[in-house]
Amino acid sequence: MRQRRSVRYELYYWPAIQGRGEFVRLALEDAGADYVDVARLPEASGGGEAALLRLLDAPPSGHPPFAPPFLKAGRRLIAQTANILLFLGPRLGLVPRDETARLWTHQLQLTIADLVDEVHDTHHPISPRLYYEDQREEAKRRSTHLRRHRLPKYLGYFERVLKDNARGRHRCLVGSATTYADLSLFQVIEGLRYAFPRAMRRLEDALPLSVDLHDRIAARPGIAAYLASTRRIPFNDSGIFRRYPELDA
Amino acid sequence: MRQRRSVRYELYYWPAIQGRGEFVRLALEDAGADYVDVARLPEASGGGEAALLRLLDAPPSGHPPFAPPFLKAGRRLIAQTANILLFLGPRLGLVPRDETARLWTHQLQLTIADLVDEVHDTHHPISPRLYYEDQREEAKRRSTHLRRHRLPKYLGYFERVLKDNARGRHRCLVGSATTYADLSLFQVIEGLRYAFPRAMRRLEDALPLSVDLHDRIAARPGIAAYLASTRRIPFNDSGIFRRYPELDA
Numbered sequence: 001m002r003q004r005r006s007v008r009y010e011l012y013y014w015p016a017i018q019g020r021g022e023f024v025r026l027a028l029e030d031a032g033a034d035y036v037d038v039a040r041l042p043e044a045s046g047g048g049e050a051a052l053l054r055l056l057d058a059p060p061s062g063h064p065p066f067a068p069p070f071l072k073a074g075r076r077l078i079a080q081t082a083n084i085l086l087f088l089g090p091r092l093g094l095v096p097r098d099e100t101a102r103l104w105t106h107q108l109q110l111t112i113a114d115l116v117d118e119v120h121d122t123h124h125p126i127s128p129r130l131y132y133e134d135q136r137e138e139a140k141r142r143s144t145h146l147r148r149h150r151l152p153k154y155l156g157y158f159e160r161v162l163k164d165n166a167r168g169r170h171r172c173l174v175g176s177a178t179t180y181a182d183l184s185l186f187q188v189i190e191g192l193r194y195a196f197p198r199a200m201r202r203l204e205d206a207l208p209l210s211v212d213l214h215d216r217i218a219a220r221p222g223i224a225a226y227l228a229s230t231r232r233i234p235f236n237d238s239g240i241f242r243r244y245p246e247l248d249a
Numbered sequence: 250m251r252q253r254r255s256v257r258y259e260l261y262y263w264p265a266i267q268g269r270g271e272f273v274r275l276a277l278e279d280a281g282a283d284y285v286d287v288a289r290l291p292e293a294s295g296g297g298e299a300a301l302l303r304l305l306d307a308p309p310s311g312h313p314p315f316a317p318p319f320l321k322a323g324r325r326l327i328a329q330t331a332n333i334l335l336f337l338g339p340r341l342g343l344v345p346r347d348e349t350a351r352l353w354t355h356q357l358q359l360t361i362a363d364l365v366d367e368v369h370d371t372h373h374p375i376s377p378r379l380y381y382e383d384q385r386e387e388a389k390r391r392s393t394h395l396r397r398h399r400l401p402k403y404l405g406y407f408e409r410v411l412k413d414n415a416r417g418r419h420r421c422l423v424g425s426a427t428t429y430a431d432l433s434l435f436q437v438i439e440g441l442r443y444a445f446p447r448a449m450r451r452l453e454d455a456l457p458l459s460v461d462l463h464d465r466i467a468a469r470p471g472i473a474a475y476l477a478s479t480r481r482i483p484f485n486d487s488g489i490f491r492r493y494p495e496l497d498a
Binding site for chain 1: 311312313314315325327328329331332335336349352353355356359360363366370374375376378379384387390391394398399403406409410413414
């Protein structure tokens with residue numbers, strides 16, 4: 001009798017934040033994949049940030065990541081959040097089979113990544129190396145523009161994509177089944193509600209399909225179990241989505 | 250006798266700047282692909298920004314781009330620079346066949362995209378909707394950090410990738426032949442030399458393999474012909490790479 005051996009994925013990401021790694025965690029959790037969140041293991045078991053930094057400095061495959069997250073799958077080492085999802089999507093059943101739909105899903109993911117970059121830069125508009133406190137004035141200016149102009153534009157875009165997809169009847173971004181882009185849009189809405197609760201209350205009235213998608217993703221068995229577990233790191237002021245009330249004023 | 254009909258690609262990008270569209274133009278030009286740079290045609294021939302905006306507002310396929318560049322290939326409409334290159338790479342012979350190498354090339358491209366975003370934000374650290382003059386002080390601060398920390402980190406990374414690839418003997422980023430990521434790294438070096446000439450003079454001593462790659466890409470027949478043509482838009486102060494001496498001080 002032959003046995004099909006599945007790969008145990010190893011995710012490497014900062015252990016104390018959701019950050020960009022969370023988009024990968026959500027896909028792995030939704031699919032019930034066999035994976036280890038390496039840097040969250042104790043150092044004594046080969047985990048911790050030390051494990052992450054070791055692979056960052058001297059990757060065995062000759063494909064060094066520029067930054068976390070990265071995923072080890074057998075001998076492969078893959079970095080860049082959207083690229084990891086491009087790789088995992090078909091393997092986890094989180095993207096349709098045909099090339100056109102895969103490129104479209106990836107395109108949406110890259111647009112989500114752009115939004116996430118802009119959210120990050122609201123609290124770090126000058127440099128990721130400086131403390132927030134040392135760029136607070138610039139952060140206020142940048143956040144105002146994000147809330148007034150960029151969030152309505154990005155979120156309005158995804159709402160329109162949901163509406164265009166079978167006139168909203170499929171209740172997901174691509175085709176008729178959930179993709180990793182849906183999981184990522186859920187995470188963006190969660191994060192924005194945490195970081196900019198006042199702005200989001202004003203914006204959500206115009207986003208009924210996005211809010212509906214968010215709620216149904218939260219109720220998926222794999223996601224619901226994950227969100228209720230200790231594996232889900234709470235939002236905090238070290239991640240991408242941070243609650244600084246002065247940036248949501 | 251059967252004739253193989255090749256697709257004529259239609260590129261849609263802002264007609265007066267290199268910008269992000271240039272990474273796609275370089276791939277199409279290097280491969281000698283049959284393409285039209287639609288927005289650079291006269292409006293009377295269906296070109297101009299009007300053509301771009303028309304497709305941005307009402308894309309026929311139901312796959313609306315969030316922003317230019319986007320590529321029309323038959324009935325497909327594909328956006329996000331790195332995603333367009335993911336699609337074009339195999340069709341233009343600018344990426345190896347196997348999946349691992351394709352993901353690695355794409356990963357490098359996404360890292361280049363991150364660098365390009367950071368360069369853009371040196372002159373627009375607060376908002377893309379404000380003039381440079383209205384965010385000049387923040388721009389100075391952000392540029393200092395880019396020149397001191399981010400450029401050495403990014404450029405050092407690509408230099409290391411070149412060195413790791415067969416100990417530098419292949420003189421390209423991936424495998425043994427030119428990929429679209431090599432063309433993009435060429436463009437980044439061109440752009441950085443334009444925008445930050447003083448900083449680049451200091452940095453390039455530590456980047457011999459990158460400079461060698463740059464020079465050999467510039468000499469490729471398709472690229473050399475393109476750079477010498479009027480199709481290559483000169484760098485200017487509307488694009489991503491801008492020469493504001495105060496940001497290179």
